[in-house]
Amino acid sequence: MRMLAIASFAVLAATSVQAAPAAGAGGLAAHRAVYDLSLKEASERSGISGMVGRMVYEFGGSACEGYTVSFRFVTEISTGEDSRLTDQQTTTFEDIRKGIFRFVTRSFVDQKLDHEVRGSAEVKGDGLSVALERPDKLALDISMAHFPTEHMIELIDKARDGERFYESRIYDGSDAGDKAMITTTILGEKQKAGKNDPEAKRAGELADDAYWPVSMSYFEENAEGDGLPVYSIAFKLYENGVTRDLTMDYGDFVLEGQLAQLDMYEPQPCVEQ
Template structure:
């Protein structure tokens, strides 16, 4: 799951593993097409990931005293499907924000990906909206060459090619790796992360992992039964000279279960912090 970049222009991009969205009434783009690919070698731990559809309610946690936001609420829908040689995801988010002047902004995003199970290829499409109008489209394909980095070829907003730095990791591979690290008692992961939610290439990320926690005694949803979990906090930093890496552009805290499902989130956009609470959860069939 992933979220990022809210409210520079009051538009939203998510990132790591949860969310982006389409406002009510807007037409969502078609999911990213699955590239023709040879059979990929799955990343260790990938078999534990659950295909599912999750709906979240977003509510305001707090605002910064000198910030502009006074109210915010929204909803998020996240789907992940097992496409045999890869994972397909779709993340939709709507957010209603009110500023100190009383002005209301409705933003939304719709984000679709296909990521190969060997963690080497990502196909992505993102549409962002504000006040019902499209404000940005991003699409393209990224390919990694092990730890050497890789290349992303954008189709929108303009045709261009960028180099991805050594060690870059893709979204689902990041989820799988951090869960394995938490289970092994490791505490931190620092890697460039590329998810296709902007046209600036990879962002640096720091993930802080909490101790591995036994399954809940009485989970709300059957898919969470017998699933251990770990809390983690992920910070994103722009890869430019001003990113002196002390102030993240976005932070998200999550509780991830061993099967890749998150039930709680806290999203820090700087001016304000949002809570995300899992409201509905259902399994999805394999698409093989």
């Protein structure tokens, strides 16, 4: 279940903070989005009979000072005979200009710390230099990959340019923090919300704005042939980067995430030093 939450963070980090240029210097909008989670389907192999939860994603910062993300993913998982409460808390900092990314992820099960991953990565030459502090100290070099905000910028640029399919690599500290992942993305034509779309109203001032339907799949970097993705997600992406109507597929089970609350913050000016 730790991988489930990390996967959800990876997707939101890659899609939830790019905004229209009018949002302020650097084209990034600060906001806080809350999603209600529910189980859409589950196979017998998953052992899951029910799941509910909440996901909170908060973004701030600027191109000059760097970007910060605070993410929390809480689920109550029923297996028929008992239930578990999982709680993942992730914070990240990314400086695109300097090519620096730092992250901390703590995972709790029934309010007890189960796992912690802490580390950083920096662009060095034609690759990334990764330094992990927890759970064990480890230094390694990996091939070049986008950090989450860079990956997100690429996604929005592709959508605006009318590109419909592309592949990329992302490093976001997922799982053990020791590898990047391959992403394939399908971008649909922009469209308006239907009159019978109740979730759109919870997007506030964005309710009548057009969005891109997006589908992303994440693959292990060393996957061979036509291997299945580790996880996939489909969502609606607004021009300012807010996402809603999430469908998260983890293979043995599928979660839905509906936007419950959206708070837009004042943009921070980017003042050149």
